[in-house]
Amino acid sequence: MATQKTLAATGNVLVAEAMRQCAPDVMAAYPITPQTTIVEEFAKFVAQGRVHTEYVTVESEHSAMSACVGASAAGARVMTATSSQGLALMWEELHIASGMRLPIVMANANRALSAPINIHCDHSDVMGARDTGWIILFAETAQEAYDNTIMSVRIAEHPDVLLPVMTTLDGFITTHSIDRAQVMDDETVAAFVGDYHPDLALLDDTKPPVSHGNFAGLGGPYFEFKKAQRNAIDRSAAVIKSVGEEWSAICERPFGVIEGWGMEDAELAIVAIGSTAGNARHVARELRAQGVRVGVLKVRVFRPFPFAEIADALGGCKAVAVLDRSESFGAEGGPLFLEVRSALYDRAERPAIVDYIYGLGGADVKLELMRRVFSDLSDIADGAEVPGRLVYLGAR
């Protein structure tokens, strides 16, 4: 019988709790703000004997992910956590983990990248890793960070997928704020994630020996391996949905790949990811009370990107604002905007669409800014010109 208890805890504490409940065989991690309290909390669980994980302290994130790759190829269930510069330092191993099809689960505390030095929230780190072949989930709340972590294990290890999963939460806003959340009992989580039975493990003496990390160059099948990887992440879309439904049936919380508020009849909509979806919804509620047909579309799964779902959700709008908490310097817009606009391309009827870059380096996402975006959208719906390029929302 599934039993949940209500806790007041930070996002990081809840991610660590979820990781403990999923009982990884190996964790290799290096501390970095604002992720540190995840691995710190987890190290405490190991020291207390509350989880039997080989905890590898390494000298950098480059080594952390390298150790994760080795342990996962050996056949272990592997987890880690990082942020910002740490994720950047893992860059080459991120591709190796996905290319070797290793189901590593990593939490990322979304944080700005240097320079200038800044430790606060934006999505520059994770968006920079969007083409590394990892499945990428965004949590809005501490609760969602907890749930996404548990679901990530099932998604990563699913035989149709076998890819690494990055489960992200917004630095400080979600990692460090104390929030109310429901935590499932250990047995239910253990039964939900199940045991991991790798079929190509280096350290499985009962099967023929396997080698990993092989060469496929110069006329070799590198191209075919990438095609297989693309097929796997495409297949993961259905797995993410079904795992979400399964977990939802147990914990009674919904997990759509996108989550709409007021989208059924919205004329003006904000598309957002992460914690900002809450700010947008707060303002949307105010405007709805005044009779304005506004909606908010939160994107929970960024890779694989839910193109069809987003196109369906936004198809009936008059004007849409995409909120990007990271830059893609020199591109037409931020990463989310590029994908959302591309999702709408095949539709006969397309809403006007504007990209807002906001909140870089933890710049405050005030409700006033959300009101301004809806007011811009309202003007556009009434015939005002669509800005010719992206808007830096709230920057001087």
Added chain:
Amino acid sequence: MSWDISKIDQWKAEDFPRGAAIPDAGNSRDYVTGGWRSERPERDDDKCTQCLLCWIFCPDSAINVADEKVTTFNYDHCKGCGVCATECPFDAITMVPEGCELKGEK
């Protein structure tokens, strides 16, 4: 288990073992690496005393031996490193630039 890769050139993306793993041992002989060679070793049977040092030293196990005697080089796998020629105490092995005709050894 014997991993049959004889039709590998026709395999589709999903036929390859996931993540470029090799799900079997002892199949490096299937991978012909002799093409990397720029010089090949040739052995003078008159000088050779069959001490077998070349066979011991060859890092690619590319020296064929039968009845405790060196017979031929395995040119499918010999990478032309020249270790055998350097180690032969009787100067019985000469490195010959590739591009010349092979003398019947294969």
